[in-house]
Amino acid sequence: MSNAGIPARRGRLTVFLGAAPGVGKTRAMLQAAQVQLRLGVALRVGLVAAPDADPEAAALLASLPQQPPKRGAEQATRPLELDLDGLLADPPALTLIAELAHANPPGSRHAKRWQDVQELLAAGIDVYTTVNVQHMESLNSQLLDLTGLRVHETVPDWVVQEADELVLIDRPPRELLPGRSAGQAEPDADQQRASLTRLTALRELALQFAATRVDADLQRCYRPHGQSAPALLGRLLVGIDGNPQAEHLVRHASRLAQRRQLPWSLVHVDTGAVLDETARRHLQAAQRLAENLGGEVVSLRAADVSSTLIQHAIERRANVLLIGPSRPHQLRPGVAERLLRQGRGLEINILNIGGAPSPRAQLPRMGRLGDYLLAVLATLIASAAAWSISSVLELPNISLVFLLAVLLVGVRSSLGPALLCSALSFLAYDLLFISPTFSLDVHHKADILTLLFFLVMAVLTGNLAARQRRQMDALRETQTETAALLELSRKLGAATDRQAVLDAALQQLTHWHDLDFCLLGRDVAGALQVEAGLSAPLREGERNAAEWAWQHGQPSGMGTHTLANGRWWWLPLTGKEGPQALLGVRTKQGSTVPAARRRLLKALGQPLTQALTRAQLAQELEAARLQTETEQLRSALLASVSHDLRTPLTVMHGAIDSLLTLGEQIGAEDRRELLESTRNEAERLDRYIQNLLDMTRLGHGGLKLERDWVAPADIVASSLQRLQPVLAPLRLETALPDELPLLYVHAALIEQALINVVENAVRFSPAAGRLRVAVDSDGAELRIAVSDEGPGIPPAEREKIFDMFYTAARGDRGGKGTGLGLAICLGILGAHGGSVTVGDGLEGRGTTLTLHLPLLAQPQLDEADRDDQGEAQ
Template structure:
């Protein structure tokens, strides 16, 4: 027997397979260097698929003038390029929109790592390919191994040439198929000399630099290694998809610790290569301490760029909080089950107290393997955008403040010297040191400590007015004063840094709390959108807007300051962010020429809109901390918008359900209560017409009575519908007048005589019941409906009783029958429109409108109506409470006002 568990594919494998089905397949022809024949091999494969009848087009092909490559383009449709103007020159770029409109089965895209001309939809060609794949179109493409981001520094070290066009390793790892195009170095150099790679002049320069045998051998080795690793990964994927049993060793995890003092980008690349070689997961962390806010913008940008590079290379990032960097990193490493910790050799500092982070990690790492990566990359890429300018007071102001505080301490010292011993004067100087440390930081505090030391010596120790010290006791006083001053300045500056960090953290927390409170309190979608754009604009000190989908695509739903239109580039970035659920616009890798940065608003149900932000003039894009805050705000905004949408959907569904229920009930009532009396009337009339001469007087009277009874029944049904319509529209208003309850009930009993022939109606009204201020006609209809219901459901021969009595505030009236009663759960529902209690007797079925009309009329008079079990639990008692009115003047005024016809003054 086989184990079923071994034959069932893993959920991850099934999920990956399902995701691949909706995307196009990517095949990469991988080479070690230019000229190995990648484009030629891709065109050969395309020709084979073309002969098989596959719809295939070439999006962009770079033949570089090679005749044998151009010959392979025969019979292949080549889409015209898109002309792009940049700095006065025309460039030919792949027409992405034409490919998506053409929708072939396979598209050929040469040079996957190519950088697009500024103004294109994406920065890189591989991003164009991602969009093509997302549309379900297969792609054939070419790539050289030196264009992988993780190998950038290695290629530079080997060849001396820094490759500027790179792409994330995840692009290669996500390829469905990789075909290695290999060529020995000597044969490639021979092709170079023959002019099959570059033109002669360029070929001579290439042989002397990049195309040396050693360089090509190293590049070839890297290409073969990556191809082998990819084959191994595909084998593992195949085993998982087909549930093939095999060894599954515990996976290694590499933890990379970066900060502003190391070459963070190099650390990330080293960790990526190590993780790929070992098949390990890897995560890059940085620790924010209380002094992180004092870092320069350049240092912050180095860390932020490294984190972005990690995400591009497929790694995981984490931002940790803590003052002890080593303890924080080690605790996180234990939580994530890391096996190795990679750190960099920090740049040397002229002044350093205690061990460095790297030294402490070595000492406290325990079971962790710690690897140190040395060297620095002085060739830092220029930032894509201007860093945010942070206004800080100049150093000379802080130094001047330190000298002023020292001078004040000297003056206070002279005052103390009049009454207290010399040693007490040091307190004034220590206080000055503490004040400077709290207000200006560590370096001004150290200056204050040194100047205070010399001032204390010069002005207050014997011999005074000199720097000489003759008393041994004074020497010790000065030494300990200097030590205490330095310690106090260090502690006070650290306390200041912690206070500033706490304030910043509290500000962020308050920001999120205020935003959550605002969007929670907003009831409508417009209120939520206004709260979102106003809060985001205030947070970033810029502009914000929210775009929501509509029939004509995305449109601006709210903006602060008010904004009603976007330029074409910004609108394209917003559409792309909405379609792909990723960042787009200024400062991102997609459509960076846009004036706005767009963040998708996503929830578990999918995207709900797009949030656009535009920074103030002193910053092009949000800082990393602002970006994290914006992403959090975007998540909360998406949930708030979805909440309002769900409320509207629920209300719409409730109304639709109620409408459907009423429709079904109305159709049921019409089919029974309208059709039944019509059939009876038609039958009786037909009998009278056809058999009138053959009938005796009694039969003729019975038929005419049937016609009259059914016509009255039909009239009551139509009247109930009209009354219910008036109640729903608010048009049924009582015309109050003083009336005797005996007269109202008597008229209703008289109308019911014919319907209650099989029942006895007993009326018992207490003589103390006063006149009621009601509409007699409407109240008569109430008692008629109640008596009609009682006689309909009560067994023949039983008694229906109507009694009334006076209470201190109300007149209580009850209509009691001896029928089967009403279930407790239906005691409130029976007053709803079209609700009927199923008694199992089709003859007693009603429209379900009578009691609903009774409740509407009673409530219009300021009273209440309810249903309770009858005496000893038998039958049903309908209990009515009507208010007593003794204000004759008020009654006259009300009658006068209600008697005015509509449209009066």
């Protein structure tokens, strides 16, 4: 994956923090920018409104270079908007953007201005910005208690905490109190005191926030030197449910984690209880808030909340557990009491939020109508069965029949039908079997105890069965998710290339029938294209969201704060080398993808990203291997051309010079000999050039196999005919059987390969030596063996004769020639699925090179074809 366009460094963020409006943040930022301008830093003001109440700051702003802001179509009503694309197209070294927590106008790329700042930082642009402490997300609830006003424009704490520099701008609260203007009455004393109290509280929060940041900076300074400094020990867990105060609890957890420098996680334990729509909204809002504040969101499934939280704390090595107050159960203590009793070694913090405690889990009392009908039917069947055996069994044993009915109903349905079955069984047992029958009166004390015991056992049995059913459902859901991960990993492990990886992933994802998926990648031109999944064309807004997600490696689209106007949610599959692909998800109903599904998709995206990275690495290794072979080919060509091509040119040049210089003085016989020598060297030079061209085509994949059926005898005859002048000094022997199968090959290439082998044998054969060409077949392959009486090749070196560098240096192919003939032969035979082997020559002398070609099922020939084949053989 190319890294072109990625900046060498991330930009530096400087935040000017104040307690309240009017402390002088904007003036301090502009003064710092003036210093940078005098130092020669190329800066532009991105978006800073001129402060009406501070003429000095307005003058400073006017003297700085400006990036013209954007306006929408409604220029008269729409507020100014940061020209983000303008800054990215012509990036300055430093830009100034006020009001970090400000919300962007509808239709902007990002919902919040701090997201614009993050994109500028990712592009390598330094940013100066301002923010008031009241806009910090984690302080939102606390500020509501202090001021009575809820701040809607907030910025996640991690954005400011990760700033390179935090500059606290502080002024005494009395200087911020509104003064009396001309024609106005003296401010009321009570109002003055209230304002002073609020400003003082805001100042304290700003100082605490800055102190937390300074403490973190101090730790970062100590750690690289190996000196003692507070370390990040343990983890903070915050447990929530669907309580309305869950968001307040999350904000408190974020502040506590910042003060203690602890990583933190939000944990929700799903017990199978049914949450109403309001509780579900509170839970999802708290989870989204935790993600914005930099926390980890974890969802667990279990029946016991307290033991599950403790077990999770042990697994994550957490040492602090934060929860809200819980309402105790009628039969057992609440979650907080059980945590305090069981959580040994854990610091348990219970935040008294001030509202109502967390409600008890609303057990799924409302089952389906069929489940309640099942409870009635089971009671009737149990009553009939008990009545039929009442004459055989004693009274206490009859109650077991009703207990069995309650147990079966609890296992097959839920707690509500089980309790109904318990109540009906109690009434039936009393009416039918407790004396006096058909009456609710009980005359014997022992029967009262029996009834009470039966009722308790029925309730406990039904409750236990329903709980086991919920646990089984939770385990089944967890097993489904785990099986999805394992199945995806198995399919991805079997995929060999990028397209196979994408197809395997899509095949696994399409099991969710309520979602649509598509996987995007880059084409040759660099544009996004659908590689798998739903191939419907994307609208401009959707494509812009996908482009942004790819470039920045962060989710975008519906359900996020970035380009959220479309229907798709885009998840970049990013590895170490950058994005590998882009996963697009949308619901068929057009709603937002649920948070639980998004988390699972992110988990599935990790093995998918690894598989895509592996496929890309394999492709790059193959390209590198081909590049290496091409470089070896180029080196061998250069090494051979310097000498081998010069020899025939020298002979030709000498013969032509003799003819031109001596002219008629040369006899007819000598003239003919010079001309024949020139022709022979020209033919040899032509073969050399042909070898060079063929080898180049082999190295670049340019040889195209245009196969056809051909007789082996035709190939042998044509090759020997072309080499007739070269073979003249030798004793040529051929051995061709009368019946040979046809070859399905590129005839010209096989002929060229045979010519190269024969020419190699001629080059090393002694004068008047034997050279034998034999063809045979065993039904699976056809062999063409070329044997000579030359010096031979030692067995230890026979595997090297096709190596480029060996060819250029030494071996059986010395003397005249480029040293590429056998390398070309090997490439041609390999392209046909064949091979070349080396053995001993004639009568133990010389070398035998055998060409092996696979045989395919023979075609059906008519009589004319058979006659032509017989004549050729």
